Amino acid sequence: MDDVKVVFTTNPGIEDIVVEEVSAKLGATILEQRSGKGRVLASVPLANIDLVDSLRSIHRARILLYQDTICKKEECLGMIKEAIRGTDIPRYVTPFTTFAVRAERVGEHDYSSLDIARVAGDAVIEVVEMTHGKRPRVDLDYPSVIVVVDVINDELYVSIELGGDLSWHRRGYRIYDHPAALKPTLAYAMLRISGARDGDTILDPMCGGGTVAIEAALLFESSRIICLDKNPRHIMGARLNARAALVEPRIEFIVGDATRLSRYIDRADIIVSNPPYGIRMGSPREVRALYKRFLEEAVKVIDKSITIITTEHVVAKQVLSKHDWEIVEDRIVAHGNLHPHIIVAKR
Numbered sequence: 325m326d327d328v329k330v331v332f333t334t335n336p337g338i339e340d341i342v343v344e345e346v347s348a349k350l351g352a353t354i355l356e357q358r359s360g361k362g363r364v365l366a367s368v369p370l371a372n373i374d375l376v377d378s379l380r381s382i383h384r385a386r387i388l389l390y391q392d393t394i395c396k397k398e399e400c401l402g403m404i405k406e407a408i409r410g411t412d413i414p415r416y417v418t419p420f421t422t423f424a425v426r427a428e429r430v431g432e433h434d435y436s437s438l439d440i441a442r443v444a445g446d447a448v449i450e451v452v453e454m455t456h457g458k459r460p461r462v463d464l465d466y467p468s469v470i471v472v473v474d475v476i477n478d479e480l481y482v483s484i485e486l487g488g489d490l491s492w493h494r495r496g497y498r499i500y501d502h503p504a505a506l507k508p509t510l511a512y513a514m515l516r517i518s519g520a521r522d523g524d525t526i527l528d529p530m531c532g533g534g535t536v537a538i539e540a541a542l543l544f545e546s547s548r549i550i551c552l553d554k555n556p557r558h559i560m561g562a563r564l565n566a567r568a569a570l571v572e573p574r575i576e577f578i579v580g581d582a583t584r585l586s587r588y589i590d591r592a593d594i595i596v597s598n599p600p601y602g603i604r605m606g607s608p609r610e611v612r613a614l615y616k617r618f619l620e621e622a623v624k625v626i627d628k629s630i631t632i633i634t635t636e637h638v639v640a641k642q643v644l645s646k647h648d649w650e651i652v653e654d655r656i657v658a659h660g661n662l663h664p665h666i667i668v669a670k671r
């Protein structure tokens with residue numbers, strides 16, 4: 325059976341979760357894991373390529389057709405033409421498909437990404453015409469095949485986009501756009517890192533638009549899932565999102581204050597949460613007070629583990645350690661232009 329090389333991109337910091345997921349779901353062999361860069365290269369059996377749709381930790385997946393070094397001078401654009409001639413692009417782009425080239429360039433070069441796209445587009449038309457005897461049509465808005473040409477410093481990559489123009493982290497269920505929403509790929513990764521298992525009661529006590537709760541409901545069939553937030557508008561939004569994801573009946577929604585958690589919740593196994601980072605809150609003292617009060621309540625009701633993503637990791641670790649919880653994981657991830665920590669504490 326044929327294998328294809330696939331480049332998966334993700335949120336920097338959760339490459340190991342992608343490795344775990346593509347190995348388990350696609351039977352992929354990992355060829356390279358670029359930790360901190362959000363890239364994983366794997367060899368995937370062609371028969372399993374449609375299952376890429378089911379992955380929850382990736383942003384993009386691209387079949388890699390060519391990878392080599394490229395120089396920075398304008399005359400080096402010819403290398404892109406040669407590269408495309410050497411690939412089996414006519415297997416994907418035919419006279420019956422439309423196509424577009426998307427080019428990305430990182431670093432200093434004597435040519436622009438528009439130059440790359442122009443040269444690559446001409447080369448695709450040429451090889452398809454040579455192979456099939458007819459030219460393919462370009463459609464920049466709604467192409468049926470997207471050819472990606474990346475020049476990252478001195479490296480050239482030619483690939484075929486598997487998921488269209490939208491990144492897979494944009495789940496269709498985001499009807500309500502919470503102002504500080506967590507990327508669903510990070511929510512999924514946190515659930516994995518937390519050690520949660522199907523059947524565990526999972527609580528997000530500051531659930532906002534419900535990303536963690538919804539990802540939990542999509543991941544686990546029989547878990548009890550609770551989404552609590554002090555803001556009724558967010559709870560209403562979380563409900564709308566859960567309805568769009570077809571998991572609303574699986575989630576309990578509560579308007580409540582996480583600093584008084586034990587008033588609403590008797591026991592839960594796991595907390596997975598994305599509390600406010602405090603960037604828009606009054607003073608650092610207020611944020612720290614919120615973390616202290618929330619975590620002191622959390623340790624009263626949680627049996628197994630507490631996983632949070634936060635820039636206030638120091639205070640969170642201090643409070644948890646004071647209550648004899650062990651910090652079993654502390655990793656830095658990229659979230660927008662911030663670099664919060666995901667910490668996992670166990671009882």
Ligand SMILES: C[S@@+](CC[C@H](N)C(=O)[O-])C[C@H]1O[C@@H](n2cnc3c(N)ncnc32)[C@H](O)[C@@H]1O
Nearest residue numbers: 502504505506530532533535553554581582598
């Ligand atoms: C960063 S947002 C969570 C976003 C969410 N993960 C999502 O993807 O939509 C933090 C949330 O904490 C909530 N919050 C802040 N203080 C709270 C408290 N004391 N009790 C409950 N919720 C609180 C806010 O209303 C806000 O929705």
